[in-house]
Amino acid sequence: MQQIADFLTTIDSYLGSAQWFVYLLLGTGLFFTVYLKFPQIRYFRHAIRVAKGKYDLADDKGDTSHFGALSTALSGTVGTGNIAGVALAIHLGGPSALFWMLMTALLGMTTKMVEVTLSHRYREVTADGTFAGGPMYYMKNRLKMRWLAVVFAVAAIISSFGTGSLPQINSIANAFEAAFGFNKVLLGVILASIMALIIIGGIKRIAEVTKRLVPIMAIIYVVGGLAVLAGNYENILPSIASIFSDVFSGTAATGGFLGAGFAWAFNRGVNRGLFSNEAGQGSAPIAHAAAKTNEPASEGIVALLEPFIDTVIICFMTGVIxxxxxxxxxxxxxxxxxxxxxxxxxxxxxxxxxTNSQSHAYTGILDVTAGTITTKGIAVIHNRSFAQDVVVRDEAGKPFSGALNISGGKIVDEVSLSGKSLLHSAPLTTEAFGRGLFGTLGRFIIPLCLLLFAFSTALAWSYYGDRSITFLLGTRWVMPFRIIYVVGFACGAFVDTTIVWILSGVTIALMTIPNLFGILILHRDMRKELKQYWEDFRRDFPNEKAPKRW
Structure with a gap:
């Protein structure tokens, strides 16, 4: 497993964790924000009205409503990224990482609008009568680059596991094991069975389920979060100040946190921001392509609400908590x-x-007596912090006595370690929810929220994967994909968390890079779509207000 983690980390260092990827992502959002004259501000109110169905027409074609498509896409974005991803970003980059998550979201609102509009514009009707869309369709039908469309579709299928399936059930299983002692394998089987019953019905059933899940899970999370903030009200303003005070200098060491420079906070904030709201990744356009509308830009305008809800509201709240x-x-x-x-x-x-430097990595034998390491001159590091009160246990869970083999800083023998260290991901947010008005009972909110958040995300990603399979192989291969997806979801419950997160980072980059290049090439098409939309809007709804400038 360690070799797999190291291999994936190496790949990720050239893709999602590389500085050029961050600049490409933010640069694309900034370009379209300026090019289209800040649509995330000018169209915000209009987006809410469209999502509510105010401008729906009788002859609109599609499989689900604006709100249904938005709910499905939101269920795909509002997931572990909001609970575990924010915690990981702050764990790695400190408070200032949250600032860059917010910046990614604000610029990502425009990116999301563009990718959804273009994908909806070139959607197709499949052999079974349903609509299929996404970046692979504009790549094939407009750019005439089928090879690029194939690259994206393959990456989307891989990412349906690396983003939508494995990290979601993994976070659920870890949270339920920590809070209730629930068996991971059993939980994986139960949830996979429920998922199978839902995804067989396709986008219509998925949309119906997510329309009900999204509001419920948001209310539960917000109520629990407000209880934590109320219990720590005196720290709210200093916490918000810390997000902005060290934006360009990084965060100094404090407590168990060893500090983080500007570059690391910037990279982790943008990277986790993308994982959370998926702006530019090209996933949400697959769900939005099913929306009932003859105006692609109208669905794009609805889509700009996603990063705002997902990151500006929910992730910011998590960060302050x-x-x-x-x-x-x-x-x-x-x-x-x-x-x-x-x-x-x-x-x-x-x-x-x-920096995971190997210059001081220990190789040799550690002497352990009744679970306590007796060898002098060594330091155990866990979650980028110096661990304390370390206890070593054997496979049966009993205190270990004997010699531990260490090679290159890694423990070779099959033992487990426990003690005091920093936390990250879902366990960190779970611990935070136990420090509010609800006391330790607040810790049980996160497992429940993760169950709703992550399960709904996995549902949405099953649809993204089956639309990609449809593009590559046709509708007859959709059912085999769904079966594999459900089995993978069950297995993900007991996969190492670190490896899952690294894999998700790699697959995100493999989708995002071709999608960003594609929408940049089609920037003129995007402006034409917006111009046509507002002309049609003024004709169909002459008494409604519309922006005066395109």
Missing amino acids: LLSSGVWHDKVENTFQKADTYVYTSTVSGEEVL
Whole structure:
């Protein structure tokens, strides 16, 4: 597993974690924001009205309503990224990483509008009478680059597992095991069975389920979050200030947090922002292509609401909860993930820990007596923090005694470690929710929210995957894909968390890069679509207000 994690990390370092990827993502959003004259501001109110169905026409063609498509797309974006992704970003980059998540969302509102509009414009009717769309269709039908469309579709299928399936059930299983001691395998089987019953019905059934799930899960999360903020009200303003105060300097070491420079906070904030709202990734346009409308731009305008709801509202709230509770820099008793655990010589510095430097990686034998490491001159690192009160247990869960083999800083033997260290992802947010008005009972809110958030995300991604399969192989291969997807979802419950997150980062980049290049090439088409939309709108609804400038 460690070799797999190292391999995926190497790939990710050239793609999603590379600085050029961050600039491409933000640069695309900035270009379209200026080119289209800040549509995320000018069209915001109009987007709400369209989503509510105010301008629907009787002859609109599609499989679901504007709100149904928005709910499906939102269910795909509002997931573990809002709970676990924000926590991971702050864990890695400090408070200022949240600032860059917000910037990614504000610019991403325009990117989302563009990719959805173009994908809807070139959608097709499939052999079974349903609509299919997404970036692969504008790549094939407008750019005449079928090879690029194939690259995107293949990446989307892989990403349906790396983004929509494995990380979602993995976060659910970890949260339920930590909160209730629930067996991961059993939980995976139960939820996979429920998923199979839903996705067989396709987009119509998925949309019906997500229309009911999205509002419920949002209410539960907001109520729980407000309880945490109320319990730490004196820290709210200082926490918000910390998000903006160190934007260009990075965050200094505090508590168990070892610090993070500007470049790391910037990269992690943008990267996790993309994972959360998926603006530019090309996934949401697949859901929006099913919307009932003859005006592609109208669905694009609805889509700009997604990053705002997902990141500007929900992720920002999560970030302030984590910061005001103080849990982000506190060491907490937990069971260590093996992929996140290293053994260094005690001379290692905090900066070397942050960069996973191998210059002080320990190789040799560790003596352990009754679970306690007795070898001197070593430091156990977990979650980029110096672990304390470390206990070693054997496979039966009993305190280990004997010699532990260490190679290149990694533990070779099959043992488990526990102790005090920093947390990240879902466990960090779970701990934060236990520090509010509800006390320790608040910890149970996160498993419930993760169940709703992550399960609905997995539903949406099953649809993204089957539309990509339809594009590549036709509708007859959709059912085999759904079966594999459900099996993979069940197996994801007990896969190492770190590997899952690394895989998701790789697959996100493989979708995003061709999509961003595609919409940049079609920037003139986008402006024409908007111009045509407002001309049609003024004709069909002469008494309604519309922007005076295109």
